[in-house]
Amino acid sequence: MNLKKCLISVLLPGSALVRGIELVDYYGTVTIKAGELQEFKCEDVDSEPGSNYYWSIGNRNYTGPVERLADNSVVTVLEFMPILEDDGEFLRCWKDGEYDQVQFSIFKQELVSSYPYCSDLPSKISAEFSLFPPPTHQSVTWRIESVEGGAEDYHPGTETENIIARKIEKLGDSVYRFSLEISELEDFVSKNISISVVTRRLLEVVYFQQTGKDCHLALVLGVPWWLYICIALTVTVFVVIFGIIFCLAKRKNKTPTQPKGDAANLDSSKRKKAEKNIKWNEGNVYIQANQDDV
Numbered sequence: 001m002n003l004k005k006c007l008i009s010v011l012l013p014g015s016a017l018v019r020g021i022e023l024v025d026y027y028g029t030v031t032i033k034a035g036e037l038q039e040f041k042c043e044d045v046d047s048e049p050g051s052n053y054y055w056s057i058g059n060r061n062y063t064g065p066v067e068r069l070a071d072n073s074v075v076t077v078l079e080f081m082p083i084l085e086d087d088g089e090f091l092r093c094w095k096d097g098e099y100d101q102v103q104f105s106i107f108k109q110e111l112v113s114s115y116p117y118c119s120d121l122p123s124k125i126s127a128e129f130s131l132f133p134p135p136t137h138q139s140v141t142w143r144i145e146s147v148e149g150g151a152e153d154y155h156p157g158t159e160t161e162n163i164i165a166r167k168i169e170k171l172g173d174s175v176y177r178f179s180l181e182i183s184e185l186e187d188f189v190s191k192n193i194s195i196s197v198v199t200r201r202l203l204e205v206v207y208f209q210q211t212g213k214d215c216h217l218a219l220v221l222g223v224p225w226w227l228y229i230c231i232a233l234t235v236t237v238f239v240v241i242f243g244i245i246f247c248l249a250k251r252k253n254k255t256p257t258q259p260k261g262d263a264a265n266l267d268s269s270k271r272k273k274a275e276k277n278i279k280w281n282e283g284n285v286y287i288q289a290n291q292d293d294v
Helices: 215-221 225-253 261-276
Strands: 021-024 029-033 038-044 053-057 060-062 066-068 074-080 090-095 098-114 123-132 140-145 151-154 163-165 169-172 175-182 192-199 202-207 278-281 284-287
Touching: 021 090, 021 098, 038 053, 038 090, 053 074, 074 090, 098 192, 098 202, 123 192, 140 175, 175 192
Parallel strands: 029 098
Antiparallel strands: 021 038, 038 074, 053 060, 053 090, 066 074, 090 098, 098 123, 123 175, 140 151, 140 192, 163 175, 169 175, 192 202, 278 284
8 A cells, every 4th residue: 555654744833742642753734645645643652541542634533443552552543535625624633532633734736738849939838737726926937948057947927028938827626727938049949948836845847848840730739628629519510500501592492393395285284174173162172073084
C-alpha cells in the first residue's frame, strides 16, 4: 500500500499533548495532497488506558485498529484519502473525551495537458493544470532560458513588445490554462521554455518541446476536444436545415406533367362524357351509364 506522508508541518499555538494521547510525527498544520492515501498514528502512553479510542475529521467520526503494546501503551492507526473539502478541518485522535489534533492544509496540483510549440514565429505555448487553491499570478512563472545560461521570467498578465504572458484563464472546476505568446525572439529555436507552478509550497516545473514538422497540425491538436464537438454539431445543424429548405423549394416548383397529342384529346373526351352522365338528385349522386357503353 502506497502511503503518502505530509509535506510540511508548522506548530500552532494550543497544539499540545493531552494527558498522554498524542499524534505521532505530526503536529500543528499538516499539508497533504488531495486524493492520496494517508496514514496517521496516535499513541496513548498514559498508565490508565481509555475505554474508547476513535478519530474525527471535522464533524465526521472514524474508527481505526487499536493495539496494546508490550510496554502497556496503546496505539491506534487511521488510513484515509483526503478530499478538497477537508481543507482547514481538524484531525483529532480521541481517548474518551480527550484528544490531540492537527489541522489540514489540502492542495491539488496536476498537469492536465501541455503541447509542443512551433519553432516558427509567431508561436504560442500553453498548459492546463488542475489546481487548488486557485493560482495567483505570482505563483505561476514562465521562463525562457538561453543556452548561455541567461533567463527571463514572465508572470501571467505581463507583456513586452514581443512576448505576452496571458492572464490566467479558468476553464472549469479547478482547471486553469496558462498561455505564452511570442512574436519575435532572437535565436528562438535554441531557447528552453518552461512553466513553474507553486501550490502550497509544492513546486512543479514543466518543460515544453519544439516541433519543426507538421507545425500547424500540432496547433490543431492543441484545440480543446469540446471545441471539435461544437464545430461538428454546428455543421450538422446547417446541413440539415439547408437540406429541408432545398426539398421544400423543389417540391413547390414541381408542376404536373400534361398529356400530349391523342392522349390529351382522349382524356378530354372521357371527362366531358362522364360529366354528362352525372345527375344530381337531392344531394345524392347517381351515375348512369351511356347506352353506347353497355
